[in-house]
Amino acid sequence: MSGKENGKKENKAREIIENYDGPGLRIMEVCGTHTHEIFRLGIRQILPPQVELISGPGCPVCVTPADFIDEAVWLALEKGVTVCTFGDLVRVPGSKMSLAGARAEGGKVQIVYSPLDACQYAADHPEEEVVFLSVGFETTTPAACLSLQEADRQGITNYSVLTANKTMPRAYEALRGSADVFLYPGHVNAITGTALCKSLAEEGISGVVAGFTAKELLAALAIALKKYQEGKPFFVNAYPRVVSEEGSPGAMKLVDEWMEACDSEWRGLGLIPGSGLKIKKDPERYDARVRYGVPKMEGRSNPACRCGEVLQGKCLPTDCPIFGKACNPLHPVGACMVSGEGACSAYYQYALR
Amino acid sequence: MEEKGRVTLAHGAGGKQTSELIDRVFKEYFANPDLTGDDAAVLGLAGGRYAFSTDGFIVSPASFPGGNIGKLSICGTVNDLACMGAKPLYITCAFVIEEGFPMEELEQIAASMAVTAKEAGVRIVAGDTKVAGKGQVDGVFITTSGIGLIPEGVETSGSKAVPGDLVLVTGDIGRHGCTILLAREDFGIEADVTSDCAPLAGAVKAMLDVTDQIHVIRDATRGGVGTVLYEIAEQSEVGVSLDAEAVPVREDVKGVCGMLGLEPLYLACEGRLVVIVPEEHAQAVLAALREGKYTGSAAVIGRITDEMPGRVIMTTEIGAKTLLPPPRGELLPRIC
Numbered sequence: 001m002s003g004k005e006n007g008k009k010e011n012k013a014r015e016i017i018e019n020y021d022g023p024g025l026r027i028m029e030v031c032g033t034h035t036h037e038i039f040r041l042g043i044r045q046i047l048p049p050q051v052e053l054i055s056g057p058g059c060p061v062c063v064t065p066a067d068f069i070d071e072a073v074w075l076a077l078e079k080g081v082t083v084c085t086f087g088d089l090v091r092v093p094g095s096k097m098s099l100a101g102a103r104a105e106g107g108k109v110q111i112v113y114s115p116l117d118a119c120q121y122a123a124d125h126p127e128e129e130v131v132f133l134s135v136g137f138e139t140t141t142p143a144a145c146l147s148l149q150e151a152d153r154q155g156i157t158n159y160s161v162l163t164a165n166k167t168m169p170r171a172y173e174a175l176r177g178s179a180d181v182f183l184y185p186g187h188v189n190a191i192t193g194t195a196l197c198k199s200l201a202e203e204g205i206s207g208v209v210a211g212f213t214a215k216e217l218l219a220a221l222a223i224a225l226k227k228y229q230e231g232k233p234f235f236v237n238a239y240p241r242v243v244s245e246e247g248s249p250g251a252m253k254l255v256d257e258w259m260e261a262c263d264s265e266w267r268g269l270g271l272i273p274g275s276g277l278k279i280k281k282d283p284e285r286y287d288a289r290v291r292y293g294v295p296k297m298e299g300r301s302n303p304a305c306r307c308g309e310v311l312q313g314k315c316l317p318t319d320c321p322i323f324g325k326a327c328n329p330l331h332p333v334g335a336c337m338v339s340g341e342g343a344c345s346a347y348y349q350y351a352l353r
Numbered sequence: 354m355e356e357k358g359r360v361t362l363a364h365g366a367g368g369k370q371t372s373e374l375i376d377r378v379f380k381e382y383f384a385n386p387d388l389t390g391d392d393a394a395v396l397g398l399a400g401g402r403y404a405f406s407t408d409g410f411i412v413s414p415a416s417f418p419g420g421n422i423g424k425l426s427i428c429g430t431v432n433d434l435a436c437m438g439a440k441p442l443y444i445t446c447a448f449v450i451e452e453g454f455p456m457e458e459l460e461q462i463a464a465s466m467a468v469t470a471k472e473a474g475v476r477i478v479a480g481d482t483k484v485a486g487k488g489q490v491d492g493v494f495i496t497t498s499g500i501g502l503i504p505e506g507v508e509t510s511g512s513k514a515v516p517g518d519l520v521l522v523t524g525d526i527g528r529h530g531c532t533i534l535l536a537r538e539d540f541g542i543e544a545d546v547t548s549d550c551a552p553l554a555g556a557v558k559a560m561l562d563v564t565d566q567i568h569v570i571r572d573a574t575r576g577g578v579g580t581v582l583y584e585i586a587e588q589s590e591v592g593v594s595l596d597a598e599a600v601p602v603r604e605d606v607k608g609v610c611g612m613l614g615l616e617p618l619y620l621a622c623e624g625r626l627v628v629i630v631p632e633e634h635a636q637a638v639l640a641a642l643r644e645g646k647y648t649g650s651a652a653v654i655g656r657i658t659d660e661m662p663g664r665v666i667m668t669t670e671i672g673a674k675t676l677l678p679p680p681r682g683e684l685l686p687r688i689c
Binding site for chain 1: 539540541613661666669671672673674675678679681
């Protein structure tokens with residue numbers, strides 16, 4: 001397609017959005033990267049007033065509850081293990097302290113860019129016990145499983161993972177009342193395919209798989225508005241360049257080999273049955289909770305923080321009493337302010353005020 | 354490598370081996386009539402206004418695609434002087450070298466400094482060498498200081514931007530930061546990106562030949578173009594309206610930023626200036642820059658306004674307006 005035709009399509013999508021005069025609706029973008037891009041591009045400004053965009057629970061850091069941080073802090077300080085983690089998690093507040101706090105108290109916290117780096121770190125430091133903090137959705141879970149496979153293959157015995165991996169299907173059901181249309185996360189669907197979203201449409205939950213460029217996001221929104229006006233539940237894959245019907249069977253098989261479904265606590269949404277993953281294969285060795293006998297944590301977030309309601313679209317970040325004051329990107333109180341993909345952080349960074 | 358090929362503590366002890374090191378590396382490359390063996394350089398300076406600046410360099414790794422810490426140390430100080438409109442004249446340099454540093458790499462660094470200084474028209478007139486024990490520094494750290502003459506009638510400052518002025522950048526942005534990130538190999542990403550590190554005294558002269566009415570010149574180093582724009586907005590108490598699509602960024606840099614979630618406007622540059630000029634001179638300045646060796650992709654990227662002083666407002670590719678997120682001080686360590 002020529003650039004000119006591309007531009008035309010983009011304009012057409014924009015026209016549909018700007019001229020939408022149908023009934024009011026709430027569209028929830030589920031993915032943190034979508035939240036960030038929508039803010040960066042200023043897409044909210046071109047929406048008609050009756051179209052509301054809600055930032056859903058799709059940033060792995062944001063939905064990770066305080067008790068997970070407490071478990072990681074406990075591992076670092078009480079068991080003296082080296083905690084390997086993505087950088088974003090380091091500043092997420094736990095009940096008493098963040099991992100940055102644990103590091104200041106002498107805990108060993110190592111930032112890695114992929115689970116394989118954590119596994120490699122374990123291989124390079126056989127004298128240390130190494131735990132990787134495995135958070136994320138369908139997109140990042142295969143990489144965590146790959147690191148376990150690699151540890152298994154190389155006979156690395158000092159490596160395990162603390163899981164907080166989550167899967168989307170049950171979350172959509174839990175969120176069904178929060179939005180009229182979901183903007184499905186293209187990266188997740190690239191792994192899982194589209195069968196689930198199709199079956200959700202049969203159950204009355206509408207959604208569109210969206211890509212990440214301005215053009216792709218505008219197209220997905222235009223489709224959502226058009227279809228919504230028709231009045232029937234719908235599903236459209238507006239990111240066919242990357243998302244196929246069958247997804248990535250190899251990645252799914254790898255996850256299936258290493259992990260199994262479990263109940264999982266989501267910050268703000270509470271316990272969602274069957275929405276998490278835990279280690280299936282040799283948990284004594286690979287599941288840090290089993291391996292180190294991690295006690296049950298009764299994590300408690302700061303009660304002033306309204307991240308939970310933000311994640312369900314029940315309030316805007318700016319409605320929270322501590323937003324931009326006690327809670328800001330340099331001193332985050334809630335998880336949604338920590339990650340660059342969190343709704344509060346996006347509001348704080350990009351909103352003109 | 355045998356010990357002979359490496360810098361030892363004896364090279365920094367002030368005795369025979371120190372003078373051998375100086376002769377072999379520094380005198381060899383830096384020789385010029387003003388570099389004598391005396392305790393200080395003696396310079397004959399005419400009356401007028403001088404710019405004088407100093408800068409330390411600790412980049413890791415010390416050598417990277419498109420340059421090394423030596424080239425960087427000359428460019429950094431030359432560009433700081435050039436930002437005041439000055440013609441750089443003299444530079445001094447102080448080295449702190451880690452015991453065991455390869456002699457060959459030190460020679461390459463000195464050679465790069467000599468080439469870059471020559472190109473920028475400055476003379477290296479004094480220096481110092483210290484050797485620190487293994488582990489006390491990482492590789493080599495260099496501090497340079499420089500002095501340059503400001504032509505009559507030229508007065509640039511971060512506080513001189515006024516509403517209506519246009520904002521230019523002298524080339525595609527973010528390459529140095531991107532190069533260093535990739536050179537550290539933490540990410541397993543490969544891309545053919547080289548640092549933009551370059552001496553820009555010539556570019557500044559070319560602009561001043563067009564007009565001396567240049568309000569601001571700033572080099573976008575560590576914090577990138579975004580940080581510089583915020584600094585100017587604050588110092589001049591003006592708003593900056595930025596056209597996101599006009600900002601030149603190479604596709605490969607965009608790609609790396611996309612993968613790592615970085616904003617190119619906050620990636621380090623080492624050979625890019627932000628220039629603010631009255632609108633009536635902007636096209637002539639831009640034309641002069643586009644003739645230059647390092648400034649061929651210069652572009653107008655925005656305008657100074659009286660709206661929202663202290664803030665940088667971006668017009669995005671879909672024509673909406675958002676705040677450019679202010680710099681957060683989480684820049685990558687040891688980038689320059």
